[in-house]
Amino acid sequence: MRRWIVAEFAAPETSLEAARRLRASGLTGLDLHSPFPIEGSDEALGLRPSPIPGAVLCGGLIGAGFGYWLQWFCNAHDFPINVGGRPLQSAPAFVPIVFELGVLFGSAAAFFGMFVAARLPRLHHPVFEADGFRSASVDRFWLSASLGPGDDPEHVRARLADLGALRVEIVPEENP
Amino acid sequence: MPGLADPLERDPVLATDRDDAALGDRLLGYVWQPPRRAWWAMFLLSASGVGLLGIAAVYTFGWGVGTWGVQIPVAWAFAITEFVWWIGIGHAGTLISAILLLFLQRWRTSINRFAETMTLFAVMCAGMFPVLHLGRPWFAYWLIPYPATMRVWPQFRSALVWDMFAVSTYFTVSLLFWYLGLVPDLAALRDASQRRWQRIAYGILALGWRGSARHWRHHRSAYLLLAGLATPLVVSVHTVVSMDFAISLVPGWHSTIFPPYFVAGAVFSGFALVATLIIPARRFLRLGEVITLRHLDNMCKVMLVMGWVVAYAYLVETFLAFYGGDRVEMQLAVDRVRGHYAVATWATVFCNVVVPQAFWSSRVRRSPIAVWIASILINVGMYLERYVIIVASLAHDFVPSAWRPFAPTWVDVSLYVGTLGFFFMMFLLAIKLLPIVPLTEIREMRHEVARAPELGVLAGSTEVSR
Known part of the structure; x- marks a missing residue:
C-alpha cells in the first residue's frame, strides 16, 4: 500500500528548502502546496517547463x-x-x-x-485526508511526498521535523 | 503603516494590517453570512426588472418587432444602441484584468474580479439584443455555419457575421479567463467553509485544486497567455462592432475613425460602470482596506484620458464631415447639433467631455460620492452618444422624403430596463456567492513585496506583518 507523508511549514522558504533537501536525498514524488505560487518551486522540485505555451x-x-x-x-x-x-x-x-x-x-x-x-478535475486526493491541510489555501505551506514500499516513513518524518515542519502526518493512499 | 504604499502616492493600494488568515476571513466572510435586508430589497427590485424583460421579450416574439418604435429608415434604434452600450461596458473588465496584468499594474488586483464579473453579465445582456432584433429569433442559429440540408452558408463578407463570431468568442474567452482566475479562490472558499453542503458545492466548483506547485506553474502560464490573447481580442471586438456601421454608406457612419473611436468609448463607459458598481459595493461589503481611494484615483485618471480621446473623435468626426465636402454628411453634422436630436447631442458632449474634466482635481478623484455621480453621468452620456450615432444618422438619410424621427415605445424601454435588472440581479448573486475580491492574488502581492524590498519604489512599504 502506498502512503503519503505531508508536512506543514510556516514560511515558503522553509518548505522550499525542505523540498530541495529531500529531493537531494533521493526521495521522489515530492510536491508543494501553497495559497499562492512560490517563486523557485519549479527548480526545487525539478519540474520541467509547462507545456501550455506550445499548446496555445x-x-x-x-x-x-x-x-x-x-x-x-x-x-x-x-x-x-x-x-x-x-x-x-x-x-x-x-x-x-x-x-x-x-x-x-x-x-x-x-x-x-x-x-x-495539472490532472484536474480530481475532486479527491489523499493529501486532503491530513488534518489541517485546509490551511494550504490560507497561510501555510505544505510539502507532500508519496512514499514507495522502500521508504521508511519514520525516517522521513524525523527529517521533516529537523527541517522545520510544524507537523507531519502520514496518510494511506486507500481509505476505508 | 503596513501595506503597499508608494512614496509618490498618498493612498496605498492595500490598506490592511491583518495577516493572511484574517484577511481571508474578512474577504470571504460575507459569503457565509445570510443576505441582509438591503441585499434582498435590491435583489427583488432587479428581479422584477427581469420579469419586465420577460414580458417585453414575449410580446416582441409574439407580435414582432413592429411593437418597437423602429420603422424605415430608422430600423436600428434602441436595441442596437443597447447592444453597443453593453458590449462597451464589458470591455473595461477585460482591460483591467488582462491589459493591466500585462503592464504589471498592481492596483488592478483588488478590482479585477469585479470588472471581469461585470464583463460576463454585460456581454450576456448585449447578446440578447441582436437576437431580439432579428424579427424571427428562432432562426438565430442560421448565423452559425452548420451543414444544413439547404446548403446555405452564412455570408462571411458581412460585418454582421463577423460580429457574431467576435461577440461569442469574446464571451467564451472572458468566461474561461474569469473561471481560471477563480479556481484557487474557490478552493480557498472550500477550505474556509463550515457546513458540509458548502464544502461539497465549492469543492466541486474548485475542481479539486490543491494549490500544488504542479498546478500553479500551469495555472500561471495559462493565465498569462489568456491575458495576452484577451488583449488584442478586446480591441478587435469593438472594432468589429464599429464596422457594422463603418462599412455601410449611411451618412455619419461611413468613417475610418470608428474603430479607435468605439474602442476608446468602450473603455470609457466600462471604467465608468466599474466605478458605479464598486463604490457602493466597497461601502456595503466594507472593502475599503483592499479597494482604496488609490483605486478610485487611478480609475478616474483612465476616464479622464478616455474622455479626451472621445472628445477628439467628436471633433474629428465633425471636421471630416465638412472637410470631405459631401453635402449629406455636412447636413447631418449640422442636424446633429441643431436638429431633432440636438438635446441628446449636447447632453452627450456635457456628460462625456465636460463632466470628466472634474477629474483634474485630486479632491474629486478621491471623493467616492463625486466619482460615483460623475460615473453615472458618463454612462448616460455614452448611451446617448450611441443613440445619436445610430438614430440621428438613420433618421437623416440621403433622401429627404424618407426622413422620419424616431420615438421609442414601452417595449423598447422595458427591454432596456429589463436588461439592467438582469445585469444587477446577476451581479448581486455573484457578490453574494463568489469571492469577489481575488484573495489569492492579493496574498501573492503582499508576499512579493515583503520578500523583495527592491520593489519598494514600485509598491512601497516593505513591512507586511505575518
Missing part, C-alpha cells in the same frame, strides 16, 4: 487555419455567390473571423490544457 500556439494556429478554411469552403467552394463581381475568396474580409477563431482556439487550449496538464 498550436491551438491558435489550428483555429486561424480552420477559420480561413471554413470561410473559403462556405463562400468560395461549396456555395459560391457572385456579389457584384467581387472575388469569391475575399481574403481581407476573412481576416476578422480568422483572428477571432485563432484567439478562441488558443484560449481553449490554454484553459483545457491547464486542466489536463
